[in-house]
Amino acid sequence: MTELLTAEQMRSLERAAIDSGAVTGLDLMERAGAGVVEAVLEEWPDLAEGPHRAVVFCGPGNNGGDGFVVARLLHARGWQVEVFHYGDAEKLPPDARLNYERWGALGQVSPLTEAAIDGYAEEHPTCRLAVDALFGTGLARPFLTLARVQMEVNGWQAASRGGAAPHVVAVDIPSGLCADSGRYLGLDGETPCDASVMANLTVTFHSRKLGHVLADGPAACGRLVVRDIGLPASPRAEAEVAQDCGAPDARGLGKHGGHKYGHGHAVILSGGFGRSGAARLAARGALRIGAGLVTLGVPGSAQMEVASQITAVMLRRVEDAEDLALLLEDRRLNALCLGPGLGVGRARALVPVALRAEHRPRVVLDADALTAFADDPAALFGMVHDTCVLTPHGGEFARLFPDIAEKLTGPAFSKVDATRAAAKRAGCVVLYKGPDTVIAAPDGWCRVNAAVYDRTAPWLATAGAGDVLAGMICGLMARGFPAMMAAETAAWLHVEAARSFGPGLIAEDLPEDLPKIFRALGL
Secondary structure, eight states, rough: EEEOOOOHHHHHHHHHHTTTTTHHHHHHHHHHHHHHHHHHHHOOOOGGOOOOEOOOOOEEEEHHHHHHHHHHHHTTTTTTTEEEEEEEEEGGHHHHHHHHHHHTSOOOOEEHHHHHHHHHHOTTTTTTEEEEOOOGGOSOOOOOOOOOOOHHHOOOOHHHHHHOOOOOEEESSSSOOOOTTBBBBBOOOOOHHSSOOOOOOEEEEEOOOOHSSTEEEHHHEEEEEOOOOSSOOOOSSSSSSSSOOOOOHHHSOOOOOOOOGGGOOOEOOOTTTOOOHHHHOOOOOOHHHTTTTEEEEEEEGGGHHHHTTTSSSSSEOSHHHHHHHHHSSSSEEEEEEEHHHHHHHHHHHHHHHHHHHTTTOOEOOHHHHHHHTTHHHHHHHHHHOOTTEEOOHHHHHHSSHHHHHHHTTTSOHHHHHHHHHHHHHTTTTEEEEEEEEEEEEETSSSEEOOOOOOOGGGOOOOOHHHHHHHHHHHHHTTTTOOOHHHHHHHHHHHHHHHHHHHHTTTTHHHHHHHHHHHHHHHH
């Protein structure tokens, strides 16, 4: 797993390293600038073949200082480099000011104005590289001039000028994007392309930031590269820092002898006639991920429908709360999934029985099991326990946690912040679904399973994919995985199965590609 830092956590890490004497701010700035140039030449090898023309936009802080280093290093390679600076050079931080002066001994620094940008774009239509070193992670409010920079830098109007649009590289993070939430810091009414630089390549340092993987971050960043600048590992406690999910330990997923009951018995509760498909998808996910036994609990109206569709999955009639209570007297039934296709009324009746069972089976609540308590979330939170997982999508999250969801309209409050707050309030693990799925526990532990960049899996936008995920979590919990581990492991496997199958994926395909993923992990 790798850390996903906030802007403040990164600044704290840099300050600690500098204060300890392990490195100087100038060292870090030089390494950052060199890392950007190396990444650019690796990304676009044709730029290494000879000198070209570049424009570097430098801001009023240390991100601007990185930009002056980039300009100097490109100049040393024979490039023609134009540097524009936004802000007062006299107010630059000391290290950035020194690099401003170093560049000043080699070339001119022009004030960053709309007229200057227009003039440069008209005069140099064959500029090959534009470097955004304006604000990086330091920006926390809209920047009025940014829209004009974006319009000229990223939309260079190549066709009308007879040249090729320049490659755009952002230093640390595209200016105008919140490094903590991944949302745009633009003014109301602005389109994303007017609110942030849209980069082809983003070069960040030491570790990815939350804004690189959440919300709009991946779209604005283009391709993301992380460069080591010699900082030590973070001394923070793991619960303080969000982590990327990463591949699970194959040893925990393997089966090593034992009876089927040694790998748990999962129960998936279904809705009535014509509504059993979602529960069957969940059951298949639970079975494929390794639960020893899986039973579908269905009302009488759906018994024939379900019986005609299942083989390895078992069937038990569960008409009402009394039937479920009777079923749960069997303590070997150690994990339940309620929600997929269950129906809101049926969920309202069955969820309390599942959560109050004497032997406290592990419980996954999804879909209708969450919507059923939208009018009284506190009633649900009063029943859940620490072996539960809630799996809301955006709409369900807003219904259960309306005040927390409302904060997500502001740029700095991130999906990580929201999911942590929700988990603490509910008293159980919350998996907030999306391309940037966030999983948090009540104690603050947080994992991000982002299907972005080289892990993109757009095929998951298909009916039933979430039902399969809920079943996979339930299956792992039946096998004894703690709630947090079950949620993050299932989320990672879910994306990998989608990537393995590829275009044309439907929900039924997801469980069937799990064996391929297991073999790739070495099982």
